[in-house]
Amino acid sequence: MSGVLAYHQAKLEQGEFLIQRCTACGKHVYYPRELCPHCGSMSLEWKAPKGSGVVHAVTTVRRKPADGGDLNVSLVDLDEGVRLMSRVDNLAPDAVKIGQRVKAKVVNGLVLFEAEGAK
CATH class of the missing domain: 2.40.50 (OB fold (Dihydrolipoamide Acetyltransferase, E2P))
Structure with missing residues (x-):
């Protein structure tokens, strides 16, 4: 496992739940991806959801x-x-x-x- 999936799992193992947010279209993304499934942008940032x-x-x-x-x-x-x-x-x-x-x-x-x- 590598890339965003490895990062996501490492954060979970540290007790931290993160999702992604596309800075181009503003929509949240989960399960982690390299590209926004809504607009195709590669501009995804990690955010802690309210949960x-x-x-x-x-x-x-x-x-x-x-x-x-x-x-x-x-x-x-x-x-x-x-x-x-x-x-x-x-x-x-x-x-x-x-x-x-x-x-x-x-x-x-x-x-x-x-x-x-x-x-």
Whole structure:
């Protein structure tokens, strides 16, 4: 792995979540790219997102308890306008709902989410 992907992963391993923003068209980009997928510019800068977003879609993956039990797989739309696949970590898999507000966190080099207001 090299270039923007290596940089992105290194930052995640340091606990820092970054997305890109195109300085030509102003749109945010995620997953990291060498070129802006919106306008083709190579003028991308790294930005720390607010990390807040909303669950766009969710499914529950059924696993045996010996394999770690069920987990959710969620598509999350960040407030910056990018969508990523992850999971909501602080709720039971069946409790994650479309439209739910979530907040990003980095755990062991992965971007995970917590439902806002959940305990």
